[in-house]
Amino acid sequence: MKGMFVPHDETTVKDLGGGSSRRLLAWNDALMAAEVSFESGTEGALHTHPHTQCSYVLSGRFKYTVEGECKEMKPGDSVIVPGGAVHGALCVEAGTLLDVFTPAREDFIGA
Numbered sequence: 001m002k003g004m005f006v007p008h009d010e011t012t013v014k015d016l017g018g019g020s021s022r023r024l025l026a027w028n029d030a031l032m033a034a035e036v037s038f039e040s041g042t043e044g045a046l047h048t049h050p051h052t053q054c055s056y057v058l059s060g061r062f063k064y065t066v067e068g069e070c071k072e073m074k075p076g077d078s079v080i081v082p083g084g085a086v087h088g089a090l091c092v093e094a095g096t097l098l099d100v101f102t103p104a105r106e107d108f109i110g111a
Contacts, residue, residue: 004028018042019091024108032104038062038091046088051101053081060095064088 006026013023019042025033038044038060046065055064056078064073066087073079075095081087089097 013037020044022108027104027109030103032101032108034099034101034105034108035096036099037096038089038094040091040094042091044089044091046086048084048086049105050083051103051105052083053087054100055079055081055089056098056100058096058098060091061093062095062097063090063092 011023013021015021019039021037023035057073057075059075062073066081067085
């Protein structure tokens, strides 16, 4: 399979409401990358999904919780969330996360 290049200026931002938005980047059935931006004070409520997720802080500060353990994260920090783990984040300072999922989140595609 050849590479699939996705120019940033050809992607679209989806307003998720409540002070957050998502931009899908490159993806295929096995892997998906997305930028998720948050205004200060926005909460990504505790939730779970079967996908393994890696979140990398591009900018801002977040209080990130995984299975009851909470850590403050700053630019350059990352976390792995196992599939099925309860997790969420509170944005302390406006910023953006790079979220990577395996397999791809079918619920994000076309939504």
